[in-house]
Amino acid sequence: MKRFFAQCYIWLLLIVLYAPIVFIAVFSFTESKVLGNWTGFSTKLYANLFTGNMQGTGSLMHAIENTLLIALIAACVSTVLGTIAAIGIHNMRGKSKQAITFLNNIPMLNPDIITGVSLFLLFVFLHISQGYMTVVLAHITFCTPYVVLSVLPKLTQMNPNIYEAALDLGATPFQALRKVLIPLLKPGMISGFILAFTMSLDDFAVTFFTRGTIGLDTLSTYIYTDARKGGLTPELRPMITIMFVGILILLIIINLRKIRNAKNATE
């Protein structure tokens, strides 16, 4: 009985939580310009999205490209910078370690808007014209701390003698890094990369303040401008639906695999 009520609560919460998404998904299969006005089943919006047969598609496709490219660059650079930094921080002691850990925590604690405004002021102060470059730099700024924090625990778990042993056995520092350190740190680097990538994809505020006035749009800023113009472009409905379904499937697969692996491990 208790279990029944608990399940009711959980599913009620989920239904309420997912209502807007389901609603968008349902209305992605009709042509009407206004949401909530069902004018019969149609996949025209999907067709429009993929064939580019709509107003302003060019800029939407551009925005998607920008979003992915910026996230990819930011995640790659953050992973390299963050991993090297983590190795350094792990070997630091005392005040300097405290100072760098403190600075590293700031972008994670700061609200997006503060990060955005402060970087905006930096670029104004340094007379750097804002655009693609500044957005990428800003994304690296708030992504790298997550990489550092994902890699550091792997370094603590690692036996420090392994690296020294490789050096004693005649490996050059570079070989020891590539063949010993990197493979051991890989799980941390991968989760750091994924975190950085999703953080960058999801960002709106920091991009908004650092993109300048050259008309650079990521998906977030595109949606923001689009919605402010009055109403959502109908073609965004199928796009939101596709993203939701895609992420749902991905997460369920990842989690089912995790559970299966855990079961195999115990058997």
Place this chain on the structure above:
Amino acid sequence: MTKRSTWALPYAIFLVLFVALPLILIMVYAFQDGSGNFTFGNFTKFFRDTDAINTFALSLEVAIENTAICILLGYPAAWILANKKLNKSAVTIVLFIMPMWINALMRTLATAELFHMLGIQLGKGTLIIGMVYDYLPFMIYPIYNILDRMDKSYAEAAADLGATPWQVFWKVQVPLSMPGVISGVMMVFMPTVSTFAISEFLTNNKIKLFGTIIQENINSSMWNYGAALSLVMLVIIGITSLLQDNKKEVSGGIV
């Protein structure tokens, strides 16, 4: 061994340039007038500006209400999800976590459109409901995490020693899960107090929150006033995170 500490040097320089210097610049700009002279004018302007003060108070109020509702709804959910007797399926957990991975603007727009279709007047009510929609997963996840990893023997020991299930819950499980609640509060309160696009969508531009005012000033080149307002927000954030540090020590003592 110690030589490898120099590997952190590039990142240290990066942090000084892109984290420390920008924050210092907020302070510098906040205490300057348009032509670069030192002034307190931006702050006196803020305290005389009833609109800005009211917005500031409203932002705090909305953030506190949102956080409180998220705890009230989220704690029972996290507790059920972490309880193996009440919830056997991993899919429900994934379903609760999933919205965290999706662009907040998109989720907010979907919510606003739903209100619109249901004919609900956009205003303060929809603002708070919409924010709960956006941030509930961020409250559930940390609490679930800590409850899930909690050593079950504490609860069993308390029960063996004669505690009623209710006592076990209030005297053992709730105190032990406090770190999760605190990080949930951080993950919900901070973004709500500083949000700007979300409030515009959920109220059809009727209600402005503090973040919107900062954005409007920065975008209309009122950098100094914008910086001063950002500094005010930074102080609030600073106070909130101090709260977290103290609590962490306390809870560390309990465990």
